[in-house]
Amino acid sequence: MTGKFATNVCEPESGIAQTAMADIVHAVLSAGEFALFTEFGRHRPLRAGEHLFLRNQSGSTMYVIVTGGIELDFGEDLVVKTLGPHEFFGELGLLIGDHPRSADARATTDSLVLELDNADFQRLVDRDPGLVAYFLRRTIMRVVSNEQVLIRQLRRRNHDLETALDNLYVTTHQLTHTRELVRTDELTGLHNxxxxxxxxxxxxxxxxxxxxxxxxxxxxxxxxxxxxxxxxxxxxxxxxxxxxxxxxxxxxxxxxxxxxxxxxxxxxxxxxxxxxxxxxxxxxxxxxxxxxxxxxxxxxxxxxxxxxxxxxxxxxxxxxxxxxxxxxxxxxxxxxxxxxxxxxxxx
Missing domain, CATH: 3.30.70.270 (Reverse transcriptase/Diguanylate cyclase domain)
Structure with missing residues (x-):
């Protein structure tokens, strides 16, 4: 009975922890966070297809989507992300300052975003430091999660590259061997x-x-x-x-x-x-x-x-x-x- 009771207690705690972690990593602002960011952010309208910024372009602002959608294209064969209302992006530019953007940001439809710079963020901290601290914790966890995904993708790409190089080596060896067979007498090994x-x-x-x-x-x-x-x-x-x-x-x-x-x-x-x-x-x-x-x-x-x-x-x-x-x-x-x-x- 004791063991069974312990199991029943632990399972909900584990589920709560997993839910909390998902909330931390998730890029959607809570209602309270969105209200706070709306109070200090500046509205910026975007037409469908318009770029907000380009990859490797330096930036010091972050964005929150009010309406519409934004597509983040990281280039090469990396996954393209599409964000919707109340989701945020570009936060590293805000936290680090003049940070090279890692993706192209393009509006998928007519959209409205909130734009916040360092001065805006400081006012957020002064207004509600507890809520901002929770937001920062979630942002850090999100960055770590994204980096882990990127590392896995790079490892997979490196593995694919090694496989391609191995195949190229085998093919080159086969071609060299075939070339020798074409010019060599099979019985004696001399040139034909x-x-x-x-x-x-x-x-x-x-x-x-x-x-x-x-x-x-x-x-x-x-x-x-x-x-x-x-x-x-x-x-x-x-x-x-x-x-x-x-x-x-x-x-x-x-x-x-x-x-x-x-x-x-x-x-x-x-x-x-x-x-x-x-x-x-x-x-x-x-x-x-x-x-x-x-x-x-x-x-x-x-x-x-x-x-x-x-x-x-x-x-x-x-x-x-x-x-x-x-x-x-x-x-x-x-x-x-x-x-x-x-x-x-x-x-």
Whole structure:
């Protein structure tokens, strides 16, 4: 019984407290407050659509709506408030003085408002300090409540912004990944023909930055590997060749799979000696892997066409010269390098 009685007593007290808090935060003046403010305020008529003040404009007066309505627009995506008769606004301008307005105030209909400045407010205090003290308490609570709402809105906006940035990061990452997929050979990870074309465009956009040497590499008897050991073994051979080319190329060079079992290596900085060394390295690495192969081949012999590049030429000219040298290497039995006849040095 005692517990039940205590509960019945507490609930009305809690309800009274909540009602009192709602009254404090509410922006409508009581009858007594409105009568007091009317005694000292000056009437100001407004036409529908007329602005009382603009956001960020300094002000030192507060207003009470007598008739009509006022719309407070805080800008951006904040909630627009519409106030009616006996509601007040702009009180911070009165209490602080020259306070930047936080919203645009516009009459929604033909309206009449009371305007009070600091001198008017002082007369209010002298006339009824108790009523004004209650009004100030309610004003402070209202400001705190509005600030809490604003903080929640800003936090939500910040969260939305962080989400948007995260989505932008993911999208950028996906676009970058897609771009790499477009220019990259899926099996070997080397550049494909599109990647090679983009690389050549980038080189031509920087004057004097064209590649200087080209190796055209083709697998010998690759069809036999596929026929005898299957396409998985063929894929493994192509991946091994790609790894060898990748180990030769530096950051400025480009190793590419042109298609099938044909590869190329473009060297940005090269002379006859460095091209000879690169081709011999590839042949040596291939021979080394072949010596370690058991029943399943990990690599197959390659033929290499070598040429120095004329920076004034284009890819079709370079390819034709290297391809002719590659053909000669194949005709001589493969598993060797051969220089283009137009090369300045033919070792």
């Amino acid at each position: 023909r599109r990647g090679l074309a983009l690389y050549l465009q980038e080189c031509r956009s920087h004057e004097g930055d064209a590649p200087q040497g080209l190796l055209l590499i083709d697998c010998d008897h690759f069809k036999q590997v596929n026929d005898e050991h299957g396409h998985q073994a063929g894929d493994r051979v192509l991946q091994s060749i790609a790894n060898i080319l990748r180990s030769v190329a530096n950051e400025q060079d480009r190793a590419c799979r042109l298609g099938g079992d044909e590869f190329c290596l473009l060297l940005r900085v090269a002379d006859a000696d460095s091209l000879q060394h690169a081709a011999e390295f590839i042949l040596g690495a291939v021979h080394g892997l072949m010596g370690r192969s058991n029943l399943q081949p990990h690599v197959c012999p390659v033929s290499i066409g070598v040429c120095l590049i004329d920076p004034l030429g284009d890819w079709s000219d370079w390819y034709a010269r290297a391809d002719n040298a590659l053909y000669q290497a194949k005709r001589l039995g493969g598993n060797r390098l051969h220089w283009s006849r137009s090369a300045t040095v033919a070792p």
